[in-house]
Amino acid sequence: MIVLDLDPYELRQRLAGRGLRVRVGPFVYSIRSPLPEIEAGIGLHYPWHPLKDDDAFVDFHVHVDRPKVLRRWLRPQVRFRFDGNPPFNPLPGNQAFPLLEWGMNWCVSAHAHRWIILHSAVLERDGRCLLLPAPSGAGKSTLTAALMLRGWRLFSDELALIDPGSGRLQPLPRPVSLKNQSIEIIRSFDSGAVIGQVVPDTLKGSVAHVRPMREHVMRHMVDAPPGWIVVPEYMPGVPARLEPLSKAQALMLLAKNAFNYNIHGRAGFRALADVVDRSQCLSFSYSQLDDAVAVFERLAQPASGERVHGDIPGPSTTGFDRQQADMLRAATS
Amino acid sequence: MLFAPAPHIDAARWGGSCVIFDAESGNTHLLDEYASQILTILFEAREPLSQATIFSSLPAEARRTWEEADVAEVLDELVRMGIVAHQHA
Numbered sequence: 001m002i003v004l005d006l007d008p009y010e011l012r013q014r015l016a017g018r019g020l021r022v023r024v025g026p027f028v029y030s031i032r033s034p035l036p037e038i039e040a041g042i043g044l045h046y047p048w049h050p051l052k053d054d055d056a057f058v059d060f061h062v063h064v065d066r067p068k069v070l071r072r073w074l075r076p077q078v079r080f081r082f083d084g085n086p087p088f089n090p091l092p093g094n095q096a097f098p099l100l101e102w103g104m105n106w107c108v109s110a111h112a113h114r115w116i117i118l119h120s121a122v123l124e125r126d127g128r129c130l131l132l133p134a135p136s137g138a139g140k141s142t143l144t145a146a147l148m149l150r151g152w153r154l155f156s157d158e159l160a161l162i163d164p165g166s167g168r169l170q171p172l173p174r175p176v177s178l179k180n181q182s183i184e185i186i187r188s189f190d191s192g193a194v195i196g197q198v199v200p201d202t203l204k205g206s207v208a209h210v211r212p213m214r215e216h217v218m219r220h221m222v223d224a225p226p227g228w229i230v231v232p233e234y235m236p237g238v239p240a241r242l243e244p245l246s247k248a249q250a251l252m253l254l255a256k257n258a259f260n261y262n263i264h265g266r267a268g269f270r271a272l273a274d275v276v277d278r279s280q281c282l283s284f285s286y287s288q289l290d291d292a293v294a295v296f297e298r299l300a301q302p303a304s305g306e307r308v309h310g311d312i313p314g315p316s317t318t319g320f321d322r323q324q325a326d327m328l329r330a331a332t333s
Numbered sequence: 334m335l336f337a338p339a340p341h342i343d344a345a346r347w348g349g350s351c352v353i354f355d356a357e358s359g360n361t362h363l364l365d366e367y368a369s370q371i372l373t374i375l376f377e378a379r380e381p382l383s384q385a386t387i388f389s390s391l392p393a394e395a396r397r398t399w400e401e402a403d404v405a406e407v408l409d410e411l412v413r414m415g416i417v418a419h420q421h422a
Contacts, residue, residue, distance in 0.1 A: 248350035
């Protein structure tokens with residue numbers, strides 16, 4: 001049974017009552033909220049997510065509601081609670097759905113230490129994962145949404161879950177969060193993209209969410225190995241360009257973007273080093289989304305056997321680095 | 334004096350670059366070119382080495398520009414950082 005199978009009354013009853021138990025990747029959330037914005041957001045963005053029975057084990061019990069005192073009426077606020085406790089300050093009352101999404105991210109990053117968790121978007125193509133580790137504002141989510149709409153399977157726009165034993169990545173398909181100009185950019189990029197209500201004046205500016213593709217949600221338990229680590233950066237006016245990134249720098253970047261790296265200790269270091277070892281490591285700058293998607297499309301093609309000569313900058317030419325330079329040249333030509 | 338990687342140090346090496354993880358502090362470091370080369374020699378040796386042996390194990394290109402005193406300086410720093418352990422021969 002999936003969320004879409006519930007009629008609006010049933011959805012509202014479950015949210016207002018014992019909780020809507022929904023599976024997202026390997027996790028089961030119990031979501032409770034009396035707020036119409038939450039009901040609308042879940043109905044729009046989670047229609048294909050599987051439901052669990054009332055007696056199913058729940059990983060995260062979350063609750064979004066209005067405080068029961070003065071701020072319920074005077075400049076209303078909304079609060080997020082996890083297991084009955086609020087881990088963050090309340091937000092303005094119109095930010096209920098973004099707060100739920102941020103809270104659901106926090107649940108994973110703060111608790112799911114069975115995996116090594118990175119601040120990174122992840123997509124998959126032909127059985128290999130593309131990691132896009134980058135800070136906020138680098139254009140990661142815009143690129144993620146565009147790639148998702150062009151055939152890359154969405155794992156997550158925010159969290160990379162790496163199994164420390166196998167090095168494989170676990171999908172966590174949820175709405176892609178867009179900010180500010182990115183909202184209209186994606187709306188123009190693909191008129192079929194399902195984008196929810198724009199919520200203005202959040203700490204990140206205006207925020208809206210793009211619904212994940214049905215087929216990505218349906219494959220939410222199909223993991224995949226790493227294939228590429230690409231550090232994106234939106235730069236106005238520049239052509240789309242891939243550059244080699246040394247594996248050492250890539251490993252430092254992953255460690256820096258890891259939420260729980262130190263909890264895993266040596267095993268975490270070795271797991272991240274293995275991810276880097278198995279991946280092509282690149283930096284990427286772009287300004288036009290269509291050009292960016294085309295570059296990634298070429299990157300995903302199997303490598304040609306032809307050796308390319310030229311002055312592609314990069315690390316010292318070990319055998320692996322030379323192959324990487326060949327693929328770079330093919331992808332950006 | 335003989336030198337070896339400290340037992341709480343793990344390393345990932347690609348080409349001439351070395352990233353190390355210090356399991357005691359939880360810190361991760363990207364070593365510079367010189368330290369990377371020396372630590373690579375120590376990891377590959379699998380037994381403690383003297384400063385002279387480390388110097389003679391450097392790639393030919395490095396030996397053209399380094400002196401043994403340079404190796405000593407880098408080893409001192411690696412010992413200070415707790416990345417390399419030393420023992421009397």
